[in-house]
Amino acid sequence: MIPNGCLVFEDESFLDSTVAKMNALRKSGQFCDVRLQVCGHELMAHRAVLACCSPYLFEVFNSEAEPQGGISLVKFDDLNPEAVEILLNYAYTAQLKAERDLVRSVYSAAKKLKMERVKQICGDYLLSKMDCQSAIAYRNFASSMSDGRLLGKIDGYIQEHLLDISEKEDFLKLPRLKLEVMLEENLNLPSNGKLYSKVISWVQRSLWESGEPLEKLMDEVQTLYYSADHKLHDGRAVEEAEVSGSEDDHIQFVQQKKAPRESLQKQPSAASTSSSPNGQPNKHEWKYIASEKTNNSTYLCLAVLRGVLCVISLHGRSSPHSSPSTTPCLQKSRSLEASPDELTDRLLKPMHYARSGLGTAELDGKLIAAGGYNREECLRTVECYDPKKDCWTFIAPMRTPRARFQMAVLMGQLYVMGGSNGHSDELSCGEMYDPRADEWTRVPELRTNRCNAGVCTLHNRLLVVGGSDPCGQKGLKNCDSFDPVTKTWTSCAPLNIRRHQAAVCELDGFVYVIGGAESWNCLNSVERFNPENNTWTLVSPMNVARRGAGVAVHEGKLFVVGGFDGSRALSCVEVYDPARNEWRMLGSMTTARSNAGVAVLNGVVCAVGGFDGNDFLNTMEAYDPETNEWSACVEALAELEE
Structure with a gap:
């Protein structure tokens, strides 16, 4: 031609x-x-x-x-x-x-x-x-190659098949830490995720204080004590009555600090290790991977302890000792008059996994909790809470592990955008969940990689507001709109103030962006977006500056819950009345929560997960406007539904 x-x-x-x-x-x-x-x-x-x-x-x-x-x-x-x-x-x-x-x-x-x-x-x-027989070998290989993508997918598989994997030869050959936990009278061990957050803190503290190698802890069964103030202590410390309440606060993220002892830098001799980018074991890695409760008092966990892939076997039993005099005792209240068994039955069921920085939304009368992180491990699992049955079940996991993101419902489907996967601080990818097919599909990527952005819906479009820039913790002014029909992104007017970790939601045709941080300075300022003239306007500021707060709309008002004020996690709650352009304080939550999930479930404001300053949380509580109180009991949710 x-x-x-x-x-x-x-x-x-x-x-x-x-x-x-x-x-x-x-x-x-x-x-x-x-x-x-x-x-x-x-x-x-x-x-x-x-x-x-x-x-x-x-x-x-x-x-x-x-x-x-x-x-x-x-x-x-x-x-x-x-x-x-x-x-x-x-x-x-x-x-x-x-x-x-x-x-x-x-x-x-x-x-x-x-x-x-x-x-x-x-x-x-x-x-x-990969199958249950090869999962551990494949994980060791992915770790030696420092392949975060591969590790994330393998860890997701292990989370779903831990009990089957635990019967295989490779698993049985792993180093094993055996723990016997004595329980304070009338006390139960916390749920899996929260329990192992405490266990890892205890291991860190033990190695920090003794300077001994990890293998030393594995030589014999370690006796621990779970006290009434929900702390895990060395059994020897209990016998000597030397329990310290401030110790856990200092030790919680000890892996991020330089060890004071030269002996903490020793190379672990166990074979199964996580690796640094040069292929050498990462001796500072602490990572919870998966756990299962095998019976009423026995737990099994797979974790990375100071760079070593380990099995943790834990057995709880009643303590033969009385509570140490220096350990705070539980004070009786109306909610504790019932027997421990009755009390446990009345509490709202916790999530299977402790989660902070998660995405939450109400969908078809149920609460969806997706992703988040636990001790720096980003999750892809998604849990669904049914208030009629008071139970959590798993739905299809997200395609990408992610935390520090927000979730919104658009045209009956869930959308998540950006966030962090634990290896890349800012993601541009997003995905959509179809409840009818129970599957997640990709959506067009953001124009700017971002973490800690706010997400909400407005006039059948998805808005992504602010967030962290790809170079650090500098906040963004960007506001982008996604059309689910044309599957295209367009830019909206920028914010007046750079913000990341802000709470974002829609109310009466306006979008509100609340608090957050500019760099690391927490903000109490609030901006409102008017789509008719494409402008952001400052409205009345909150009473408390906070980042990582949750927000929900209830009865025409904005409820802003928890967060972090720059020095501590918050339990305080305030509500905004747009008609009066004013904020007022409400009753505080029973637990301080930063980066928690907040949603309105069947007309009830609920808070779930988060970080209380010491532990990652899997618990949930609900707000009763009649008493201006929060409660973690089933009755608080059930009575309000009626």
Whole structure:
């Protein structure tokens, strides 16, 4: 065909023929100008081809002096020659063919050569072949490769299949920490997530104070004491009556500080470790992965303790000792007149996982709690609370683990945008949940990567407001609108003040952005968006400056719940009346909560999860406007529904 007098011809067979011939030339060593020495094996190739597919080799070739004899020499002492040959074939033919037992070696070689696409393909293949038998081995491999994406997916699988995995050989070979926990009289152990948050804090404290290696704790069964003030103590400290109430506050995030003892820097000798970017074990990593309650008093957990993948076995039993004199005792109140069993039955059921920085929304009369983090571990699991049954069940997990995001309902579907996945502080990806299909699908990405942004709906559109910029904790003024029909993003007027961790919601056709922080300075200012003239206007400020607060609309007013004031988690609550443009304080929650989820469930304002300054929470409480009180009892929700 000759349009405009130009000859145009496409030879569909040329490319395949040329590629096949070039690979044949490589294998016969013809016209090759690079030698790869891989553990004593020599492989010939062409620099131009390898430089096109391997950024690592491009850098090597680009930085080297003129090679002797015109042939470059590159040595690898830590790669599998068969895996490198597979990558060479891929470089010449675009076909990746590897036996199952070679896939991990191909992944390792692709990581070294910075061939990211091959890494992803190998990782996805491993995930497709993973079962309960291989899950621990695959996790060890992903950890050694420092692949956060792969680790997140494997940990999600482990969370769903822990009991089955716990019966397999690899799991049984893991180092094991055995704990016997004595309970204060009439006291029960907390739920799994909260319990292991306390356990990890105790392990940190023990290693911090003693300077002994982790293996020392595993030599014998450790006796602990769970006291009436909900703290976990060393059994020896109980016997000596030396329990300190402030100790947990200091030790909660000890992994983020430099250890004061040289011995804390020792290399763990256990085999299964998490890794740092250079492939060496990350000795400072503390990570809760999954746990199950195996019977009424026995728990099983998989966690990373100071870089070591470990099993924690925990058994609770009644304490033979009386409460230490220095341990605060529970004071009796109206809510404690019932027997412990009756009290437990009356409390609102907690979530399966403790969560902070989660997304919450009401959907079809049920409360949805998605994602969040627990001791820096971002979750992808999603739980659904049914107030009629007072129970939490799991629905389809999100495609991406994420925390520090907000969730909104648009046209009967849930939307989440941005946030953090624990490895990248700011995400641009979003997803939508269809309750009829029970599945999440991707939505077009944000224009700006952002974490801690506010999300709400307005006139059948999704608004994403403020957040953290990709370079740090500087707040953003950005406001973007998403049309679910055209699936496009457009920009709205920017905020007057940069904000991240602000509470955002719609009321009477206006969008309110409440508090948050500019850099790390907490704000009490409030802005209102008018879509008719595309402007933000400052309205009356809150009484308390706060970031990480929750917000919900109830009876035409804004309820702002908890948060963080720069020094502590808050339990205080205030309400905004738009007709009077004024804020007033309400009764405080029973528990301080920052980065909690807040939603109106069947006409009742509920708060769930969050962080109280010491522990990540899985509990829920509800507000009773008649008494101006919050309660964690089932009756508080049931009575208001009627």
